[in-house]
Amino acid sequence: SQTIHQWPATLVQPVGSPLSLECTVEGTSNPNLYWYRQAAGRGLQLLFYSVGIGQISSEVPQNLSASRPQDRQFILSSKKLLLSDSGFYLCAWSVGSQNQPQHFGDGTRLSIL
Amino acid sequence: DAKTTQPNSMESNEEEPVHLPCNHSTISGTDYIHWYRQLPSQGPEYVIHGLTSNVNNRMASLAIAEDRKSSTLILHRATLRDAAVYYCILRDVSVWQGAQKLVFGQGTRLTINP
Numbered sequence A: 001s002q003t004i005h006q007w008p009a010t011l012v013q014p015v016g017s018p019l020s021l022e023c024t025v026e027g028t029s030n031p032n033l034y035w036y037r038q039a040a041g042r043g044l045q046l047l048f049y050s051v052g053i054g055q056i057s058s059e060v061p062q063n064l065s066a067s068r069p070q071d072r073q074f075i076l077s078s079k080k081l082l083l084s085d086s087g088f089y090l091c092a093w094s095v096g097s098q099n100q101p102q103h104f105g106d107g108t109r110l111s112i113l
Numbered sequence B: 001d002a003k004t005t006q007p008n009s010m011e012s013n014e015e016e017p018v019h020l021p022c023n024h025s026t027i028s029g030t031d032y033i034h035w036y037r038q039l040p041s042q043g044p045e046y047v048i049h050g051l052t053s054n055v056n057n058r059m060a061s062l063a064i065a066e067d068r069k070s071s072t073l074i075l076h077r078a079t080l081r082d083a084a085v086y087y088c089i090l091r092d093v094s095v096w097q098g099a100q101k102l103v104f105g106q107g108t109r110l111t112i113n114p
Helices: none
Strands: A002-006 A012-013 A019-024 A032-038 A044-052 A055-058 A065-070 A075-076 A089-094 A110-111 B009-014 B017-023 B031-038 B045-050 B062-063 B070-075 B084-092 B110-113
Touching: A002 A089, A012 A019, A019 A032, A019 A089, A019 A110, A032 A075, A044 A065, A044 A075, A055 A065, A075 A089, B009 B017, B017 B084, B017 B110, B031 B062, B045 B062, B045 B070, B070 B084
Parallel strands: A012 A110, B009 B110
Antiparallel strands: A002 A019, A019 A075, A032 A044, A032 A089, A044 A055, A065 A075, A089 A110, B017 B070, B031 B045, B031 B084, B062 B070, B084 B110
């Protein structure tokens, strides 16, 4: 069966520090991968998605970047964190067809001090 | 993708059925109706989806109005574990960009009373 792993579960970082969040998927090949952010009291916002290795699409302008160095690995990064980067970050995967569901990880809660 | 409208919150009692409404008056013929739910401090979880006919699975039922301008997610016998935020999302399958971009609204926060 397929599983998705995100780490760390929680993270506290100072303003201006770098960030690296990792997401890996097991049990499937060539998944579509997604990064979402949920700010406190708000809905989920799609940040990035990827349909293959090295292929990244950005949905909103921001202080973050994403990379996909391997088929089932998706990384969210920042060189310098801002206070506004605080939130709940969720990784998800789906197979490459229209109506298959997305499967989400347990998320990383990021607090910026 | 077309917009959906859901009540901000609903409350129900344990072991009773729950009917969660969703309005989507601007739905197009190629929009599928998807439901996800998010339990506290967890990622969203797929519940069900449909196009025109009513759908059933082990988690819930989806009733779609004949004109498709509204739908209802039905939990047949709510438990405390069903307390979550429920999202109704439209997916236009005629717009395929190689990935499935879900647009989450505010959803309905469902409270289950013991």
